Amino acid sequence: MRGGFDMKESVYAVEVHDLTVAYDVKPVLWDIDLEIPSGKLAAVVGPNGAGKTTLIKAMLGLLKPVSGAVRFGNIPDEKHRKNRIAYVPQSGSVDWDFPATALDVVMMGRYGHLGWFRRPGKIERQMAYDTLEKVGMRDFASRQISQLSGGQQQRVFLARALIQQADIYFMDEPFKGVDAQTEKSIVRLLKELKRQGKTVIVVHHDLQTVADYFDWVTLINLRVVANGPVEAVFHEKNLSMAYGGRGLLLKGVV
Numbered sequence: 001m002r003g004g005f006d007m008k009e010s011v012y013a014v015e016v017h018d019l020t021v022a023y024d025v026k027p028v029l030w031d032i033d034l035e036i037p038s039g040k041l042a043a044v045v046g047p048n049g050a051g052k053t054t055l056i057k058a059m060l061g062l063l064k065p066v067s068g069a070v071r072f073g074n075i076p077d078e079k080h081r082k083n084r085i086a087y088v089p090q091s092g093s094v095d096w097d098f099p100a101t102a103l104d105v106v107m108m109g110r111y112g113h114l115g116w117f118r119r120p121g122k123i124e125r126q127m128a129y130d131t132l133e134k135v136g137m138r139d140f141a142s143r144q145i146s147q148l149s150g151g152q153q154q155r156v157f158l159a160r161a162l163i164q165q166a167d168i169y170f171m172d173e174p175f176k177g178v179d180a181q182t183e184k185s186i187v188r189l190l191k192e193l194k195r196q197g198k199t200v201i202v203v204h205h206d207l208q209t210v211a212d213y214f215d216w217v218t219l220i221n222l223r224v225v226a227n228g229p230v231e232a233v234f235h236e237k238n239l240s241m242a243y244g245g246r247g248l249l250l251k252g253v254v
Helices: 052-060 078-084 102-114 122-134 150-162 180-195 207-213 236-242
Strands: 012-023 026-037 041-045 067-071 085-088 168-172 199-203 216-221 223-229
Touching: 012 052, 012 199, 026 052, 026 199, 026 216, 026 223, 041 052, 041 180, 041 207, 052 067, 052 085, 052 168, 052 199, 085 150, 102 122, 102 150, 122 150, 150 168, 150 180, 180 199, 216 236, 223 236
Parallel strands: 041 199, 041 216, 085 168, 168 199
Antiparallel strands: 012 026, 012 067, 216 223
């Protein structure tokens, strides 16, 4: 999926060109073209069924598109992507009955760096403890993930992504089903990633918090409605186009 781009240096973390995805012949994303600059906190926003999750899965190669190309900055090929791109899926898509502790799950994030034939050692274990500490889950390291609350599980999977020390992070509704304290904690971590120069792309559903949490937004509804800085494209006209003309009176939206 690298076709459609020239070989010059890219200033974007992600570039998508002419991406179309279909289920059973029916298109669910159509002719998607967008760029997300490096070092941004980017939200992917749209109504239910707009194709938000499908978009990031297609970007990551988890879904095969009908057509199109995706480029990740200057990461040359899939071999290098596994260590430089991290993904936090929707909590509902995870098998929480899998017999693993919180510490085990976080250490899984280092496997791409270790390769198939090296087992995690003392260094990786300490990294996992330190990362659990960052998300407020150090005291739950030995707890089975099935015994954690929804918010705690989300923090563990966030820690698994953080320990990868990636350049680009994809997160599919990380705030879904979490309490207010956990949401604030996640937002602080996302902003810290941005300060480190990382790019974070988040499927997000709460329009009220877009302007507070993010500095870039992609509005989609099967196609791209708008893509750019929040202050430039997150306004009533574009929101009305994305959400089918329904009136949206939002605090802080012009």
